Amino acid sequence: MTAELGAFALALALALSLAQAALGLFGGRRPMLAGAGEGAAIGAFLGVAAAFAALVTAFVTSDFSVANVAANSHTAKPMLYKLAGTWGSHEGSMLLWCLILTGYGAAVAGFGKGLPAGLKSRALGVQGLLGVLFLAYTVFASNPLARVATPPIEGRSLNPLLQDPALAFHPPFLYLGYVGFSVVFSFAVAALIEGRVDAAWARWVRPWTLAAWSFLTIGIALGSFWAYYELGWGGWWFWDPVENASFMPWLVGAALLHSAIVTEKRGALSGWTLFLALAAFTFSMLGAFLVRSGVLTSVHAFAVDPTRGVLLLSILGVSSGAAFALFAWRSPALAPGGVFAPASRESLIVINNILLTASTGAVMFGTLYPLIYEAFAGAPITVGPPYFNLVFGVLMGLAMLILPFGPLTAWKRGNLVDSAAQLRIAGVVAVLVGFLIFGLMSPRKALASGGVALGAWVIAGAVVEIIQRTRAFKAPWPEVRRRLTGLPRGSWGMTLAHAGLGVFILGACFETAWKVEAAEALSVGGQLRLGGFELTLKEVGTVDGPNYIAERGQLTVTRAGRSVCAPAPERRFYPAGKQSTSEVALCNLGFSQVYTVLGERRAGVNGEPAWLVRSYYNPWVQLIYLGPLLMALGGLLSLSDRRLRFAVGRKP
Amino acid sequence: MSFWPKSRTARRRLTIVLAVAPVLALAAGLTLWGLRDSISLFYTPAQAKAAKVAPGRAVQLGGLVLPGSVVKHPDGRVEFVISDKTDTAPVSYQGDLPDLFREGQGVVAEGTFEPSGVFKAKQVLAKHDEKYMPREVADALKAQGEWRGSGAAPAYDKP
Numbered sequence: 001m002t003a004e005l006g007a008f009a010l011a012l013a014l015a016l017s018l019a020q021a022a023l024g025l026f027g028g029r030r031p032m033l034a035g036a037g038e039g040a041a042i043g044a045f046l047g048v049a050a051a052f053a054a055l056v057t058a059f060v061t062s063d064f065s066v067a068n069v070a071a072n073s074h075t076a077k078p079m080l081y082k083l084a085g086t087w088g089s090h091e092g093s094m095l096l097w098c099l100i101l102t103g104y105g106a107a108v109a110g111f112g113k114g115l116p117a118g119l120k121s122r123a124l125g126v127q128g129l130l131g132v133l134f135l136a137y138t139v140f141a142s143n144p145l146a147r148v149a150t151p152p153i154e155g156r157s158l159n160p161l162l163q164d165p166a167l168a169f170h171p172p173f174l175y176l177g178y179v180g181f182s183v184v185f186s187f188a189v190a191a192l193i194e195g196r197v198d199a200a201w202a203r204w205v206r207p208w209t210l211a212a213w214s215f216l217t218i219g220i221a222l223g224s225f226w227a228y229y230e231l232g233w234g235g236w237w238f239w240d241p242v243e244n245a246s247f248m249p250w251l252v253g254a255a256l257l258h259s260a261i262v263t264e265k266r267g268a269l270s271g272w273t274l275f276l277a278l279a280a281f282t283f284s285m286l287g288a289f290l291v292r293s294g295v296l297t298s299v300h301a302f303a304v305d306p307t308r309g310v311l312l313l314s315i316l317g318v319s320s321g322a323a324f325a326l327f328a329w330r331s332p333a334l335a336p337g338g339v340f341a342p343a344s345r346e347s348l349i350v351i352n353n354i355l356l357t358a359s360t361g362a363v364m365f366g367t368l369y370p371l372i373y374e375a376f377a378g379a380p381i382t383v384g385p386p387y388f389n390l391v392f393g394v395l396m397g398l399a400m401l402i403l404p405f406g407p408l409t410a411w412k413r414g415n416l417v418d419s420a421a422q423l424r425i426a427g428v429v430a431v432l433v434g435f436l437i438f439g440l441m442s443p444r445k446a447l448a449s450g451g452v453a454l455g456a457w458v459i460a461g462a463v464v465e466i467i468q469r470t471r472a473f474k475a476p477w478p479e480v481r482r483r484l485t486g487l488p489r490g491s492w493g494m495t496l497a498h499a500g501l502g503v504f505i506l507g508a509c510f511e512t513a514w515k516v517e518a519a520e521a522l523s524v525g526g527q528l529r530l531g532g533f534e535l536t537l538k539e540v541g542t543v544d545g546p547n548y549i550a551e552r553g554q555l556t557v558t559r560a561g562r563s564v565c566a567p568a569p570e571r572r573f574y575p576a577g578k579q580s581t582s583e584v585a586l587c588n589l590g591f592s593q594v595y596t597v598l599g600e601r602r603a604g605v606n607g608e609p610a611w612l613v614r615s616y617y618n619p620w621v622q623l624i625y626l627g628p629l630l631m632a633l634g635g636l637l638s639l640s641d642r643r644l645r646f647a648v649g650r651k652p
Numbered sequence: 653m654s655f656w657p658k659s660r661t662a663r664r665r666l667t668i669v670l671a672v673a674p675v676l677a678l679a680a681g682l683t684l685w686g687l688r689d690s691i692s693l694f695y696t697p698a699q700a701k702a703a704k705v706a707p708g709r710a711v712q713l714g715g716l717v718l719p720g721s722v723v724k725h726p727d728g729r730v731e732f733v734i735s736d737k738t739d740t741a742p743v744s745y746q747g748d749l750p751d752l753f754r755e756g757q758g759v760v761a762e763g764t765f766e767p768s769g770v771f772k773a774k775q776v777l778a779k780h781d782e783k784y785m786p787r788e789v790a791d792a793l794k795a796q797g798e799w800r801g802s803g804a805a806p807a808y809d810k811p
Contacts, residue, residue, distance in 0.1 A: 354671065354672055380694040382691070383691055384710070386686065387687055394682055395675075519746070521728050612747075
């Protein structure tokens, strides 16, 4: 009964979304209709929430008469993964997508009290249209609550690789980010309908962009962390199509964050900000299409079905096509914004935007090139990481070089020589760090040392910016303290996010350049040398898990005779799906990690059992996750800024 | 500077073009340069033989693991044979095979041919469930008339 109620609630939500679209779009000048539209938006959210609750109930109670539960759950699965199974499949994750989409709509209706009435109503209308498209797709093409005629006694269980805490929370965060851009998209289309883009509009768009971008940052970092330790390949980013699919909206979102500031503060770049606002959600939908359709061969894609791909591509084509057509038609009529000198913060943000969009283009080209090539040359190919590392690395390297100048250069007309003078100390720190790393690390790697120096430059630049703003070391302490406490949260958020980016670059360059890898088949008592470490396999035992059986290896890691840690990697076998996975053991040594994987049992040299033990020393790898965490925190801190929450900008 | 336009809007447009053009040129140049060495073509053993793939060129080799061909050495090296039913190619791989690597099922190996004709794999991808076969393998087998069964489903598994 629950599943039927859920299916009914979902259909009701579709109808309410339709009403929301119509009421919202026609309610631009009729407050009565607009109010009804807001009600419909909240109603649609409640409908999807009821459907979602029904699906969660089905998963928690292991109701195998629901097809989706039978295919993705199992009675022996731990509760967390029963819950996570709700969004572990294509159908369930589409429902999560719809839940978040309508949730954002309801949030605009509920929290957008200060919004200009016309803008709010039309934005809700557009959000309703998106809701109609995705809800119709979910209801008619991938119903998560469909029943099976003869329910199985036991479910087929969730792919064991997905049974992991990081991956349980990865989709919700990722979708909060992906779908968060839908609000920005709706605001952009509403502004194009009204033909007016001003500082107030940008001020309303900024918090939604910030929220979506911060969530997306956490989502991508969780996914990358999962790939790092659950897949057992020792890497954290593979430039795989599915990874790129989530990275492209992130890059566009980052560009949008910056250009929206210019539009808000200076009234300039309004057309460009609109364009990015449309592009961000377009890339989100492109991502959904790439991940679910299987047009690109990916190591991560799950629940792939080409027929669904066609429908998703249609949704993408209809919504983005219409939005960009509207943009082409209306944007020339937008009032030109404020002027600025070539040396100004606006100009630096423009360069940042050019570099970010160019790298998005490069990532998109590399991701889609196999499709283009196959269409024209008929032969399947893959584009490897060297392409991405080169193109993306150079473009982002340039962006990092100019990044610290931005916050130190004045709006409208700045002086880059002054900014450079203020940044002198950051430059000295960066060069010193670079030479220190180059001299100390072996093997010597100039490029990686340069990368580490770049990371240090970005971090030091963020520190210099705070010092300059508070006049630290110049003014007396009471004044510095007054300035420190007086700094708005938005400004702390920006500094934190920029520093986080620097931390990430430090970790990424260091880990990539100086990771050490070793693998050998060890019998009990066997030893493996990993750089300066010595790994010994002490014993291998069997472990009974809730829904798996495992072999667990007990190892000790010593450095120069002293014990460092005792990793216990596992090799798990899940009888439900007849699948086995490796459970990596991680040892934290400061920011670095020793990463150990237990392979399958095989015959050793003298016939005794042996296990292939693979191990990596990943120096500074934790910075790779600390960086994005700081970036997301920075974004959320800015979001809590009073200026974004309350004071609604009036037309300048 | 006579070529510098007088109108303010035209001047602004020109500045934007001057700022954007070098970055786009750089991006395009890097793209072409980067693609030279990063593209790897997909072959089945028969196709690889017909195309006379040069030793040292990074390619992907796909097909079915020939039953009974897998030899696991104590030093961690694994040898197996990839077959497309018309031809075979020996593969040597140092490392842990993906969890779902099975004899008789589809795999894609990334690596290079050695002058001896042995394919030295840097990475081996296998499928995540019984029905699945990497798309390229399925397409190639279909093209060669060796396809049987329907394959469509989840993901790959790296070692």
